[in-house]
Amino acid sequence: MTHRTVGHPAGLPDDPRANVTVPTPECPVEITLAALHGRWTTLVVRELLRGDRSYSELRTALPMLSDKVLSDRLAQLGEAGVVERDRRPGWPPRVRYALTPSGHGLGPVLQALWDWGTEASARDSVAENSHATSPLR
Amino acid sequence: MTHRTVGHPAGLPDDPRANVTVPTPECPVEITLAALHGRWTTLVVRELLRGDRSYSELRTALPMLSDKVLSDRLAQLGEAGVVERDRRPGWPPRVRYALTPSGHGLGPVLQALWDWGTEASARDSVAENSHATSPLR
DNA sequence: CTGAATCCCTGCCGATACTG
DNA sequence: CAGTATCGGCAGGGATTCAG
Numbered sequence: 001m002t003h004r005t006v007g008h009p010a011g012l013p014d015d016p017r018a019n020v021t022v023p024t025p026e027c028p029v030e031i032t033l034a035a036l037h038g039r040w041t042t043l044v045v046r047e048l049l050r051g052d053r054s055y056s057e058l059r060t061a062l063p064m065l066s067d068k069v070l071s072d073r074l075a076q077l078g079e080a081g082v083v084e085r086d087r088r089p090g091w092p093p094r095v096r097y098a099l100t101p102s103g104h105g106l107g108p109v110l111q112a113l114w115d116w117g118t119e120a121s122a123r124d125s126v127a128e129n130s131h132a133t134s135p136l137r
Numbered sequence: 138m139t140h141r142t143v144g145h146p147a148g149l150p151d152d153p154r155a156n157v158t159v160p161t162p163e164c165p166v167e168i169t170l171a172a173l174h175g176r177w178t179t180l181v182v183r184e185l186l187r188g189d190r191s192y193s194e195l196r197t198a199l200p201m202l203s204d205k206v207l208s209d210r211l212a213q214l215g216e217a218g219v220v221e222r223d224r225r226p227g228w229p230p231r232v233r234y235a236l237t238p239s240g241h242g243l244g245p246v247l248q249a250l251w252d253w254g255t256e257a258s259a260r261d262s263v264a265e266n267s268h269a270t271s272p273l274r
Numbered sequence: 275c276t277g278a279a280t281c282c283c284t285g286c287c288g289a290t291a292c293t294g
Numbered sequence: 295c296a297g298t299a300t301c302g303g304c305a306g307g308g309a310t311t312c313a314g
Binding site: 191193204207224228229230232 | 296
């Protein structure tokens with residue numbers, strides 16, 4: 001019951017949050033978009049889907065990502081319940097970032113985003129192509 | 138082949154776009170997030186998932202949404218290939234907005250976002266609850 | 275090594291007014 | 295009815311600097 005695999009278009013039936021007329025933070029869709037919100041967020045999640053990482057490993061994997069934004073994103077993902085911070089005692093300070101179970105649940109979400117984007121760009125390509133190879137000559 | 142139902146974590150294998158180290162508009166995930174980007178966007182898509190609508194029907198359904206943002210969103214969704222504009226001749230001007238086939242493909246995407254957000258908020262509830270009813274006394 | 279604090283600049287979105 | 299034009303406030307994010 002917790003995992004209804006609806007293949008139906010818009011299978012969001014009687015839940016009142018499916019009928020809000022204003023963007024509200026309580027809407028499940030908004031919750032997820034808030035968790036993924038902002039530049040770099042999905043890339044950080046992707047890195048952590050591959051395994052847990054230290055702060056500097058994340059910086060190495062995403063070299064153009066600034067300190068400020070990285071710690072912003074990790075805090076944001078922490079509050080969203082996506083990422084867990086494991087501070088290990090000793091010196092120098094060692095911290096590991098890992099996805100929570102909830103965070104691993106973002107795998108299918110990113111997959112859905114990937115799939116639609118793939119088909120959309122494929123559609124654009126054929127549009128370009130049919131234009132380039134159109135019966136103009 | 139166009140619809141591989143991966144249950145695997147991070148089933149985005151050999152495509153180079155799955156390994157970008159900087160946010161790029163060519164990444165399928167970014168494409169989808171760009172299509173849905175901005176306040177009100179998902180609500181407009183939800184309305185159109187229920188059927189095609191006129192401009193004023195959309196304004197009625199989402200009363201707090203301003204003209205400017207509504208036309209911004211419709212233009213954005215148009216460029217993303219999500220929405221099609223059908224201008225019908227005669228007076229007064231009648232325009233209908235409808236999802237393209239690609240736009241209907243956003244149904245499963247929104248479903249995935251909804252599902253994760255639902256589980257996340259449920260998780261938060263039990264967290265609150267277990268705190269409120271924790272063995273403190 | 276792992277961050278937090280500050281500064282500044284840009285882009286979003288809301289309100290209002292105006293056009294075909 | 296179906297939009298566009300313009301302006302102002304505010305939050306997001308990048309560079310740099312400082313701290314535990």
